[in-house]
Amino acid sequence: MKTQLRFTVFALLLSLTSLGAQTAHVVFAQDFTKGLIGVNIDAAGNIWATENGSGNDDGQITIIDSTGKKTLFMTGLPSTFIQAAGEIVGSYRTYQLPDNKVLIVVGEGTNKLSETLLIVDKTKFKGTPLTLADVEKVIEHGKFIHGLGFVQSNPFNVDWDKDGNIFIADSGANSIVKWHKGVDTFSIVKTIDRFANPFPYGPPMVDPVPTKALRYSDTTFYVSQLTGFPFVPGAAKVYSLNTNGTMRVHAEGFTCLTDMSIDPLDGNLCVMQFGVFGDVGGGTLNFKLGSAAVIKLKKDGTRDTIALGMGGLSPSFTFDGKGNLYVTDLVFGQILKFSLLTSNREIPQIKALSKAYPNPAQDQVNIEYEILQAAPVTIGIYDLSGRQVATYQEGKQVPGKYLFQWKGVDSKGQGVPSGMYMYRVLAGRSQVSGLVQMVR
Known part of the structure; x- marks a missing residue:
């Protein structure tokens, strides 16, 4: 075919x-x-x-x-x-x-x-x-x-x-x-x-x-x-x-x-x-x-x-x-x-600071981002089919630098299998995203 x-x-x-x-x-x-x-x-x-x-x-x-x-x-x-x-x-x-x-x-x-x-x-x-x-x-x-x-x-x-x-x-x-x-x-x-x-x-x-x-x-x-x-x-x-x-x-x-x-x-x-x-x-x-x-x-x-x-x-x-x-x-x-x-143009509310690290990771991934304007923040983790693995409501965050730690678990607290995962940090209507690899 x-x-x-x-x-x-x-x-x-x-x-x-x-x-x-x-x-x-x-x-x-x-x-x-x-x-x-x-x-x-x-x-x-x-x-x-x-x-x-x-x-x-x-x-x-x-x-x-x-x-x-x-x-x-x-x-x-x-x-x-x-x-x-x-x-x-x-x-x-x-x-x-x-x-x-x-x-x-x-x-x-x-x-x-x-x-x-x-x-x-x-x-x-x-x-x-x-x-x-x-x-x-x-x-x-x-x-x-x-x-x-x-x-x-x-x-x-x-x-x-x-x-x-x-x-x-x-x-x-x-x-x-x-x-x-x-x-x-x-x-x-x-x-x-x-x-x-x-x-x-x-x-x-x-x-x-x-x-x-x-x-x-x-x-x-x-x-x-x-x-x-x-x-x-x-x-x-x-x-x-x-x-x-x-x-x-x-x-x-x-x-x-x-x-x-x-x-x-x-x-x-x-x-x-x-x-x-x-x-x-x-x-x-x-x-x-x-x-x-x-x-x-x-x-x-x-x-x-x-x-x-x-x-x-x-x-x-x-x-x-x-x-x-x-x-x-x-x-x-x-x-x-x-x-x-x-x-x-709308003023962006978020920007990325660095790569997620460590990447690949065994247990925990650190994701850094910076809030430019106060906004409610949601962090989502997805597998490569686009299915949402976990979501985290971080509440309204004021301008400043933040560190989010994903411990490699799904929405039920169960460890995810080895593989690649996408993350998205959504602040208001602005976002940053990237990929991480978990190695178990």
Whole structure:
């Protein structure tokens, strides 16, 4: 089975390198425990967060208002655990449509509604979460793809042309697919070729794995790519794709792109770097914690990293048109808010002082941090699946330097097994995070 875009526990085996201060953002919403993938915004400024579930047809969509209040909109979305690969696939994105409709992008899986686009009427929502029984239209994307002989289909992201036709990035079929509105038919716009693997490990050819088709003119789309295993650093490109299938490289030298958007304030293209894959110590190769970034491609050809220092790995982002950027953090299950305009920025409440030590540790880990403004402090310990192992409410702390000692136990006071663990120190809406290793 070829490696394609899936977000799983294996994508969370991260670097042992401790992170520096996480002061460029605040935590806008948190406690997303079912694989936070997609984030989009509606006309009223509400954030729509899509989780792909735990593999038990339990994907869900949550609406977050401007204050950070969460309302569960829909539950029971397709979510499949692929045992052979140890991977979870499911629902990825939710988009706003005219006439109070939403479109849900459902990726690969075994549910009868996997590999489809689902349309739901928002007016049916009266406070009780909607379910699959409320779906009013199913666009059967996967059936078309498999009918052409493709082994896999994994619709991941979409955009529309001026006539309302949908352009689908299928990361399983390595293709951009057009759904023709009104006649409910499909056509392949472009299938992207594999390229030679430059490394001595992994398959001889690497899958391009397109992740987004983003319209920027009546006849042209940008296309981003992740690239499959071994996730070659610098191999990902942004293409310019004409609707007639003509494609050229627009920009290159990126690593593992999973999303794109146009900054509404200056019209520049921005891309999401999910994370960097490489040596995380001891010859182990995997994604590195905190290596996600949002990069702006300016019209003069230069590039500017506008969001960096997310605690984990980030699949998606969106703008609100008011100078704010919202980025998902898959590892810690949270949405981070970056204020790109100086006048909007919140003063950070915490900063890191040093690495957690000793690291590795046998019995106790010391975590140092500094409070810059008085704030309630919560310290969480997580395993590499994102499951919370223990949480500690430290109360409101005044400005100053602090030392927290984790004694290597879970919430029941039981010693945790050997392995890597993530810590997060949350002060108000600011945070620092990193990794520690326990050796028993």
